[in-house]
Amino acid sequence: MTHRLQNKIALITGASRGIGAAVAKRFAQEGAQLILVARSSADLERIDDEMQKYGPPAVLVPFDLTDLPRIDDFAKSIAERFGRLDILIGNAAILGGLTPMTHITPTSWHRIMTTNLHANWHLLKAFEPLLMTSQNARIIFVTSEVAKNPTPYWGVYGVSKAALEMMAKTYAAEVKNLGFKVNLIDPGSVNTDMCAEWMPGQDPTTLHLPDDITEAFVCLAEDACPWHGEVLNAQNLVQDRANNPMNKGHFEIF
Numbered sequence: 393m394t395h396r397l398q399n400k401i402a403l404i405t406g407a408s409r410g411i412g413a414a415v416a417k418r419f420a421q422e423g424a425q426l427i428l429v430a431r432s433s434a435d436l437e438r439i440d441d442e443m444q445k446y447g448p449p450a451v452l453v454p455f456d457l458t459d460l461p462r463i464d465d466f467a468k469s470i471a472e473r474f475g476r477l478d479i480l481i482g483n484a485a486i487l488g489g490l491t492p493m494t495h496i497t498p499t500s501w502h503r504i505m506t507t508n509l510h511a512n513w514h515l516l517k518a519f520e521p522l523l524m525t526s527q528n529a530r531i532i533f534v535t536s537e538v539a540k541n542p543t544p545y546w547g548v549y550g551v552s553k554a555a556l557e558m559m560a561k562t563y564a565a566e567v568k569n570l571g572f573k574v575n576l577i578d579p580g581s582v583n584t585d586m587c588a589e590w591m592p593g594q595d596p597t598t599l600h601l602p603d604d605i606t607e608a609f610v611c612l613a614e615d616a617c618p619w620h621g622e623v624l625n626a627q628n629l630v631q632d633r634a635n636n637p638m639n640k641g642h643f644e645i646f
Contacts, residue, residue: 396421396614401474402527405457405511405520406484408435411534411579414602415481415609416450417443419472422610426450427470427477429484430459457484458503467518477522479613482512482533485552490545501548508552513559523572530613531574533560535623557623564621575612576623579605605630 402419406412408430416428420443424469432435435453451473455462470477488496488504514535523529538546539553557576564574608626611617611633 395423396610396616397479400424400478401427401476402479402481402613403427403470403477404481404483405429405430405515405517407595408432408439409606411602412481412483413439415483415606417446418603418606418610419479419613420446420450423447424479424613425474427453429453429455429466431456444503447500457515458506460506460510460514463511463514467522470519471522475522476525477519478526478528479530480515480523480532481518481609481613482515482531482556484511485534485549487549491547492545493547496548504548505555509551509555509559512556516559516563526569527571528615529570529572530617531558531560531572532609532612533576535576535578537578537580561621568620573612573617573620575617575619575621577608577612578623578625579608580625580627601641607633 398417400419404412404416404419404426407416407426407428412428412430416426416439420426425448426443428436428439428450431454433452436450436452436454440452443450449486451470453466457463464612485508486504491500516531523531531548533556535557536549536553538550539557543550548552560574560576564572567574605626608624608629611629612619612624
């Protein structure tokens with residue numbers, strides 16, 4: 393590895409499995425100090441065991457992001473320990489099943505919106521002071537194509553991702569004169585538990601693995617990142633870099 397994230401402090405939510413775990417492993421290989429958030433302590437410890445051969449132990453933070461008041465306390469503890477944050481990746485999300493819009497229960501609606509949208513706003517607000525202390529802060533939120541293309545039975549998930557995109561783009565416009573780079577990334581169809589939930593008949597061997605798209609996250613997290621306020625397709629970005637390794641910023645965006 394090229395250590396493109398050497399000495400960077402990176403916080404990743406939903407880090408115990410799937411895309412979050414793959415990105416955490418790749419970031420460790422690239423030299424980052426990791427802060428990993430997920431609900432399962434055991435799963436976080438398993439991921440950390442895999443990564444310790446690449447660098448220092450990660451800071452493991454097992455808690456449910458829907459407990460919104462705890463996010464402020466979390467930020468204070470990171471401030472005391474590190475004094476800054478260089479990279480924030482809002483990856484944690486839930487699908488909540490495929491349901492007709494008017495059949496979604498109020499409990500499910502609020503739980504999905506809280507996980508996919510409200511928690512990311514709270515993270516952004518709580519960690520902004522620490523990101524301000526970084527010379528090249530990078531913020532990446534994970535979105536989905538259903539944010540743009542209304543899809544039957546994906547109602548609340550699609551709504552949450554569309555709102556997340558607007559939140560991130562608005563914030564990007566507000567901080568365009570700072571050293572921040574704020575972007576969203578659409579992983580596409582990837583072999584994860586969530587993908588299996590919404591495409592139960594899909595042959596998983598036909599899908600990309602989470603490891604296959606981690607290069608896209610590195611591109612958006614490194615100092616050389618040229619994009620700001622964009623929604624980028626991870627698979628297009630990775631393919632573009634494979635075909636044009638010296639290309640620093642020209643490929644399809646949404």
